[in-house]
Amino acid sequence: MPDPLRKIEDLACALQELRLHVGAADLQVAGRKVNAQLYLSLANACLRNRAALLYGGMGANKTTLVNLLGSAFTGLSFDEVENLMITGHPEQTEEKIVGFIDPRQWSCLPHPSGSPGKEPSPVQVLWTPWARSRWKVINEINRFPSGKQNLFLELLQKRKIGYAGETLELGDTCYFATMNPDFSATYPLDEALLDRISISVPAAQPDFLAGLALAEREREVSELAEALPKLTAEEFRALPGLVAGVRLDGQVELSIISLLRDFTLCERAPSFDKTQLTGGSKPSRGLCAGCHYFNNPEVCCWQVDEGLSDRVRQDLRSYTRAVALLLGLDGSDGLIEVMRAVAPYVIWHRVSPDRTMLERPPYYGAGRLQYVRDLVEKSINRTLNERGEMNIIFARAVDGEISPKEALEELSKSDDPIARLDYVKALERMV
């Protein structure tokens, strides 16, 4: 019976012992502290068709960590995994990344176009190892020019690659990307591509003690990587099933939906949906001036420009399950804490916080993740502590225990954006 979880635990310990990953324990989940960069990458490795972005300065162990995990999860050597990776630069072409037409098909008989009057045989494409791999690493994704980034957009969206009329089904794949902050040779990432990145994890430079620990490392990374425990193909395949086996309880499901609505609802947007807003009409461009929610610190809507798509809901559910599985917190009490810890990493790269708020202490314009973490905290706390009565009233009305009119009367007294813009509108349709 494969036990991949035990092996993953051993892998995390081995990475630390071999000085291959020495990140600080910066992710607190229900009293346990772990390293976000490592554990969220491990969570991504347990999932399929989700993309994790490691974001940080040069030498922060982003690419090496992903390749080490790739070696451990796929059973390949470190060098082989490194060779699979593609790295961004302006001269990268689709042919180099995904594949090219096999020229040999025209140099041997019979001719591929076949005999006159017959259907031509399909063009043969030589897919690159990267395209065929189930562990795809896109190194320095923001060094790809904007036009070439669209290739990944299509790939992450359709889970297949098309070239010269041929299509390659990618199957269940683990996607990782790394990215530096804005430099002179980087290009901004498109919002649509950012939305398809499921989770984004900051990678920090080693601190003092970590630096000392790294100084003790004498052998090359590729040599040390051989000592890491490796999952068998069967164990690797079993991981998504184990993650899917973690059941999310009502508390987590409700908190996730409420979190999405807190970020997305806007009284002034079409259909109260902030994702419908265009460039000129955003909270940061004065959309909220005079709105009675504006400047209310308990409300999230005016504090970020963008709404959240349904992909965020899917990602939140997946990563909550995966991290809960990795940390052994798949019991109902720990799940909400896992969700609380994971949610900021799923959201922060997808939204632009209000500049005025972000520039104030303790954020100083740079603490974007912390700012989103505080918003997430507010939303979850509000859902669990303040929204109980309105949620029960709405649920009873939907289930037919009380009349929608009666529920409307009760909920019309509430100022909560979800009650006013979601529940009341739904009940009005039911009356």
Next chain:
Amino acid sequence: MKLKGLMEEAYRGRVREKKRLEERRGEFLLGFEDLAARLKERPKREEVELLAPQDGESIRELLIFASPRDKREGTIWGYLTSLAAERLPSPLVIPPRNYAGLELGGGTLILDGGTPPSGGAEKAPWRRAHHLGERMSGGRLVVLGGAGDYLGQEMRGGGILALSCGDYAFRKMAGGWGVVRGAAGNYLAVGNSGGRVVVKGGAGARSGWLMRSGRIRIGGDAGEYLGLMMRGGEILVGGGAGARAGWRMKGGLIEAGDYGPEAGAERVGGRLLRREDL
């Protein structure tokens, strides 16, 4: 599962009393600029008080990160210093800026500009803030360094202590007290109708001009036109007074160690006393 089932699982029977979103528990402010943007062109203290946070600590935070750009924002900042000083249990210590302690009614405000170069506040005019303690009615204002012009203008109560001051200090003062440990500029205590002012060093020209009541004590020398056209009150000068002391004075008392030329010229009333004659 029905929706109610999901909710019951989520709340597990722990539904708190409903709470509406907090509304208007003091204005939520994004910062000093946000507060300034919400006030009209010439804001009054009451208007600032209405929008400012309730607790002194929050006001102090606003003050520290504020950068007033013009006179209007300077007065708003000044009102905030007074509100914070009144509400904090301990003295409010902040760097000096124009209008600090504007309409201060209580508490203690300490303006600390850091150590002046060469140990003398007089050598650091760039640190001087103007209009300090203007229209104050109570409390204490301590300036750890030199004050600029209009120190304690129109004050009605409270006390001010400064190392030195510029022109027009304690102008139109009606009550309270002011102590300047060094020298004062020109036009000290012009048009006073009450209050007590002590300058341990010298004072410039026209001190006590149009004074009606109150008391001024100058430890060093006073400039020309001391007590010009004064109608009441007392001016005591430890050193000598300049030319034309008590010119056209109608009442009150001037006492000095010595007088310059034309002392008491065109005097209608009041008394000029030379200390050695007493």
